Amino acid sequence: MTTVAAYAAPAAKAPLERTTIERRPVGEFDVLIDIKFAGICHSDIHQVREGWGQAIFPMVPGHEIAGVVSEVGPGVTKFKAGDHVGVGCMVDSCRACDNCRAGLEQYCTRGAVMTYNGIGRDGEPTYGGYSQKIVVDENYVVRIPDSLPLDVAAPLLCAGITTYSPLKHWNAGPGKKVAVVGLGGLGHMAVKIAHALGAEVTVLSQSLRKKDDGLKLGADHYYATSDPKTFEELRGTFDLILSTVSAPMDFDALLSLLKTDGALVNVGAPEEPISLNLFSVIAGRKTLAGSSIGGIRETQEMLDFCAEHHIGAEIELIRAEQVNEAYERVLNSDVRYRFVIDTATI
Numbered sequence: 001m002t003t004v005a006a007y008a009a010p011a012a013k014a015p016l017e018r019t020t021i022e023r024r025p026v027g028e029f030d031v032l033i034d035i036k037f038a039g040i041c042h043s044d045i046h047q048v049r050e051g052w053g054q055a056i057f058p059m060v061p062g063h064e065i066a067g068v069v070s071e072v073g074p075g076v077t078k079f080k081a082g083d084h085v086g087v088g089c090m091v092d093s094c095r096a097c098d099n100c101r102a103g104l105e106q107y108c109t110r111g112a113v114m115t116y117n118g119i120g121r122d123g124e125p126t127y128g129g130y131s132q133k134i135v136v137d138e139n140y141v142v143r144i145p146d147s148l149p150l151d152v153a154a155p156l157l158c159a160g161i162t163t164y165s166p167l168k169h170w171n172a173g174p175g176k177k178v179a180v181v182g183l184g185g186l187g188h189m190a191v192k193i194a195h196a197l198g199a200e201v202t203v204l205s206q207s208l209r210k211k212d213d214g215l216k217l218g219a220d221h222y223y224a225t226s227d228p229k230t231f232e233e234l235r236g237t238f239d240l241i242l243s244t245v246s247a248p249m250d251f252d253a254l255l256s257l258l259k260t261d262g263a264l265v266n267v268g269a270p271e272e273p274i275s276l277n278l279f280s281v282i283a284g285r286k287t288l289a290g291s292s293i294g295g296i297r298e299t300q301e302m303l304d305f306c307a308e309h310h311i312g313a314e315i316e317l318i319r320a321e322q323v324n325e326a327y328e329r330v331l332n333s334d335v336r337y338r339f340v341i342d343t344a345t346i
């Protein structure tokens with residue numbers, strides 16, 4: 001076992017504090033990673049606060065991990081010491097069910113092992129990226145192309161793949177009108193990726209406060225959802241709407257903005273249920289769908305795509321002791337556009 005410095009929430013809703021955790025010895029197929037950067041995802045905050053239900057404490061959050069391989073087990077074939085690598089939301093899955101075989105490990109029918117707030121195959125709780133080292137099976141590690149700096153690459157491991165996967169699945173590309181709802185960590189990646197895929201991109205944000213940023217990120221249009229005229233003007237406009245909002249939304253209003261046969265895909269994971277008038281999907285044969293992160297192969301594909309298109313996250317690098325303050329700022333929509341912890345400061 002290796003003792004590693006980490007930041008953990010000792011109990012639900014408690015502030016995070018510096019502590020140490022144990023990492024398992026490097027097994028035959030394991031990779032030991034020196035974590036360099038860890039992004040702060042809104043999902044970390046939902047889980048620390050038990051907003052999605054009972055969680056495991058102490059909790060070391062963090063599933064946007066970028067680092068450098070320092071050691072590999074004897075059976076490892078994909079990585080060697082010195083490689084730049086990433087770990088996202090999953091560190092294992094059953095590998096045998098139809099979904100795992102299809103590269104959709106996030107939908108593993110036996111339940112994927114989450115990077116933190118999960119229980120590993122060894123029966124031990126998993127601890128995430130707000131720490132200095134992690135041991136992960138090589139099949140759940142991805143390669144970060146050398147042209148992508150590790151700090152701006154870290155958020156791709158969740159915010160990047162969570163938006164790339166549905167944009168690809170629902171064919172965002174040339175000739176398609178795509179709206180991105182919410183311009184936070186996921187939203188700003190969705191804008192960059194949808195633009196790079198060739199779609200015509202519209203941001204639907206609460207206000208016009210971040211309009212200049214949105215246009216610079218690659219949006220063609222920018223509207224405020226707080227302005228009722230937005231919904232009149234954009235009625236029936238979009239082929240695809242990707243909602244990244246962390247709080248419940250008016251889905252009937254959003255569905256009215258789709259063309260016939262359009263899809264509203266929700267990746268935001270609010271803590272409360274929503275209400276829906278089913279006529280919103282009946283009229284216009286519309287689809288309301290959800291999507292969870294992406295599989296391991298697709299995560300690699302996304303990283304290669306981002307490297308090719310020079311896409312990284314817009315980040316604010318913080319020291320570990322600023323993590324609680326950063327959480328408050330995320331909750332107040334005061335982030336442009338992802339906080340990333342420099343794990344050397346833990």
Ligand SMILES: NC(=O)c1ccc[n+]([C@@H]2O[C@H](COP(=O)([O-])OP(=O)(O)OC[C@H]3O[C@@H](n4cnc5c(N)ncnc54)[C@H](O)[C@@H]3O)[C@@H](O)[C@H]2O)c1
Nearest residue numbers: 042043162182183184185186245246267268269292293333
């Ligand atoms: N489906 C998945 O696999 C997956 C993966 C990662 C994160 N998530 C979830 O996605 C959500 C967003 O995560 P994030 O890290 O981007 O969070 P974030 O806080 O960075 O971004 C959320 C954005 O939504 C905006 N917003 C809040 N209320 C709004 C409203 N009523 N109208 C328009 N915009 C509004 C906020 O201002 C912010 O810009 C969270 O709920 C998170 O848990 C889901």
Ligand SMILES: [Zn+2]
Nearest residue numbers: 041043158159
């Ligand atoms: Zn996340």
